Amino acid sequence: MTDWNRMTLAGFQHRLADGELSPLDWWRACRERIDAMDPSLQAWECLAPEPSMAGRDGGQPSNALYGVPVGIKDIIDTARLPTTWGTQGYHHVDGSDMDAAIVTQLTRLGALPMGKTVSTEYAYFQPSRTRNPHDPARTPGGSSSGSAAAVAAGMVPVALGTQTVGSIIRPASYCGVVGFKPSHGTLSVAGVKALAPSLDTLGWFTRHMEDTRTLFTALTGSDPITPLERLEGVRVGLCLVPSTPLPSPDVTAALEGAATRMVELGAHLSPVDLGPTFDDLVTHQKVILAYEAARALASERARFEASMSPALIALLDEGQRLSLSRYWQSRQAADRATLALSQQFAERFDVLLAPSATGVALEGLESTGDPIYSRAWTLLGAPCVNLPLHWTPQGLPVGVQLIADHYQDQRLLSIASALMP
């Protein structure tokens, strides 16, 4: 009996090459699990029909994702599957005009779209119906709610997410999976519903760190990433967060565990206190989000305002009131901070170790949780990865986040691999 939860993308290719498995086996196993679990978890907006492998190239080494089922967050356009953008107003049941660029890239690599995963409304804060696989009374986080939950529940080995505030890292922490946000601009967002383009970043969730390395190499044209086993010579900044909100004791325990392990592996650990800079970056991120969202969603508001949530309307109103000079002030501050952080990285750190969220997943589905600990890194365009390294006695996951300088994605994933071999 195949243990699909332990299967890696590369392992599957080996099993296919050896003739032990067939190209549709993983897809069918995922579909069975979805049929069994999704009535309660509600991670999927829609499901694809069983694909035909006829006419697909198979077995070539370049097809790193051959036969791999993938969940597509429902703010990403698909020509053959409906799209709702997580909204009540928009239901493009016949599929979008075109596939988003990432969908074509994935299918060209052999991946099989499993369906569309539930997103919050326009990938902003209004929660959706998806439940946390580790406790159905809790939120999975958002906005990539369905993608994080689907991967956590073993319904699919890979799912796409996007992050404009904290929409990959936080749900990955709440759901106990690897969540990766590459450097801003690494993957094309053509065909992905824009919220705030200078922040919007496409990334993904996986169960295994190795799979995140495989995806990065396959999708970007990167050289293969060598996983580190030891961390000698690696400089880690333990990032102290602002005192409000204080991270929960669970988060502190997760951070301490990760820090201890990194030191055991040979890393040099030192504290970083961003101080008031952190609060400033949070403010600038909020200004940029509001200004850009009010403009990027102008047509959606004109057509679907009646069904928009009060939270979204408040964001768009706020953005509409902001002056260009206020927006540019925040953009320039972000430019300066990006530069300053780059210098800090060059001189002092390879990666920062920081909380992924303020605590375990919140109870109830009324909120997707506080994205405070992601705002600054998203603003700076830095690559971030959530590592599901800690579980509370109640069995709830608490992730930690590693952050590297812009364009240091490969180094980040190398280092992170030492913690999740």
Next chain:
Amino acid sequence: MTDWNRMTLAGFQHRLADGELSPLDWWRACRERIDAMDPSLQAWECLAPEPSMAGRDGGQPSNALYGVPVGIKDIIDTARLPTTWGTQGYHHVDGSDMDAAIVTQLTRLGALPMGKTVSTEYAYFQPSRTRNPHDPARTPGGSSSGSAAAVAAGMVPVALGTQTVGSIIRPASYCGVVGFKPSHGTLSVAGVKALAPSLDTLGWFTRHMEDTRTLFTALTGSDPITPLERLEGVRVGLCLVPSTPLPSPDVTAALEGAATRMVELGAHLSPVDLGPTFDDLVTHQKVILAYEAARALASERARFEASMSPALIALLDEGQRLSLSRYWQSRQAADRATLALSQQFAERFDVLLAPSATGVALEGLESTGDPIYSRAWTLLGAPCVNLPLHWTPQGLPVGVQLIADHYQDQRLLSIASALMP
């Protein structure tokens, strides 16, 4: 008899408020001119039916564009007009699913879409059928071919363009109109077909400098821009371009004329020689364009490759071959150059004065001309404006370009206004 070519956007609002003109007068005058001229010029891909003014807000001061006919470049989505992206393969005759954000912003300000203007294929280099209004045997430039030609021919007072390489500044120079490319990221490109997102910039063409100021204020939430009459205290860098290709004597004459005028108005002029930096920036711009285009147009290639031009296929192939590290090397070089240029601007210049194109519009429609003098500024995200200040003895326009630091758009337009009162 109203002289529509001398009419400014603000002047039209005054005439409307005084009851001298009706809201549809400009639209109808433009339509008459289009019907007379477009069979030979071929600037329009499609035309809108006469709009109804019922239900529109009128006369409010906030509606700065009330009744103003606007041309929409055909890579911009419109829900009520067909879209072709300038291609042979894609013909969305029923209109796109949604209006692009900029279309909603314009109509909310009272503007009336006149139709879609001809674009080169996916806004890259493959020429379209549009002719230059000053000499129908010549190209209008591209990729915003129809928008530049339509404004130059008086078929519309405003038309939207986009620039990824030199697609606003060069056609503006060839057609003798004001062409403005704001700082990268100023206007939302949601619903605009992506070519290379870190370069793609939405801007426009007008006949009058004042209209460009009006549009900027109305669309961005900027404070009103005060036009300068004199240039005392303004530091101008006369930007020497690389020796290959040498600008034509017409361009040199245009630059000398503009430089002389700026000095007469009190500006301090000094030479800037970017030297090999300029060539490096051109190379990096080409790498970023190819890498991003290959990814952004992945779905379009999968569906419409058979009808794509060899030039576009060559670009996409080149981008597909580029490694992530080569791409990031160029992105990082661009980041460093942006910073270095900012320092130069802060210490030495308010604006740079540079060629807009290598010469007058080329004869024939086989090429839209060389965008070499725009590549560096587009890469750096800098605001640029073409000023139609020079005409050859044969009656062909030759523009000059003013460039400011990123986020200095208002200052740029203030200074440019002194040259085009």
